[in-house]
Amino acid sequence: MSTFKLTSLACLICASLTAHAKAPLEGEVELGVITTSGNTETTSLKGKVGITHDLENWKNQYQLDALYKKDEVEVNGTKVSQTTAQKVFVSGQGDYKLNAENAALFVYASYEDDKFSGFEYQSTVAVGYSDQLFSNEHSFLNYNIGPGYTFSKLEEGDKEESAVLRLAATYQYKLSDNARFSQKLSTEAALESGQNTRSKSETAVSANLMGNLSMKAAYTITHNSDVKVGKEKTDTTTSITVVYLF
Numbered sequence: 001m002s003t004f005k006l007t008s009l010a011c012l013i014c015a016s017l018t019a020h021a022k023a024p025l026e027g028e029v030e031l032g033v034i035t036t037s038g039n040t041e042t043t044s045l046k047g048k049v050g051i052t053h054d055l056e057n058w059k060n061q062y063q064l065d066a067l068y069k070k071d072e073v074e075v076n077g078t079k080v081s082q083t084t085a086q087k088v089f090v091s092g093q094g095d096y097k098l099n100a101e102n103a104a105l106f107v108y109a110s111y112e113d114d115k116f117s118g119f120e121y122q123s124t125v126a127v128g129y130s131d132q133l134f135s136n137e138h139s140f141l142n143y144n145i146g147p148g149y150t151f152s153k154l155e156e157g158d159k160e161e162s163a164v165l166r167l168a169a170t171y172q173y174k175l176s177d178n179a180r181f182s183q184k185l186s187t188e189a190a191l192e193s194g195q196n197t198r199s200k201s202e203t204a205v206s207a208n209l210m211g212n213l214s215m216k217a218a219y220t221i222t223h224n225s226d227v228k229v230g231k232e233k234t235d236t237t238t239s240i241t242v243v244y245l246f
Helices: 003-016
Strands: 025-036 042-054 058-075 078-097 104-114 119-135 139-154 159-174 179-190 198-210 213-224 234-245
Touching (some): 042 234, 139 179
Antiparallel strands (some): 042 058, 058 078, 104 119, 119 139, 139 159, 179 198
């Protein structure tokens, strides 16, 4: 079975858990667009959709994250427009609740297509334990930990597979009635030397504008420990977006 089919199947398993459920969905839609013209012409588009479905025995989360950037560059003395960033990331996680608190067993799957990373695709499937380390009126910290497997394909066509340990955490702090700080961290640490370890970080501050609309400023870091020659190990993105909550 191909990596894409395997990942899609895992996501569909999570989705099927909610097929007949009547519980309402909660989530957010995030969109940011930046366009400049004149001496420098650029177009940037960032979009993100996150959905949470909280059921009696399951809590399911789905995410779609996309980034596109086009810049005007000079080639042999002539200015031409080139795509400089094009990335799509999708993931799904189903948490089977173990008690009335936050302890759960999870199954996770993701797929990423980043045209400028040196990989044709990167995919992960993992299972494990999730819980909440602490929670109060101002903040909370959730975490996941468990074994998994990654599948990737390089631009040259070579395929790689590796056992990993997936660690993920989400911290949120309420700055005021209308503002909050959040920090999300995840790593898929290779269990064999010489294999790629992929880590991600998102640091963000959001403030309510009106009703269900918020403004969000975020700094995102993606790091691959093993990349081909000529590619950077670390990619960063700074964004300001409008968020709609539902």
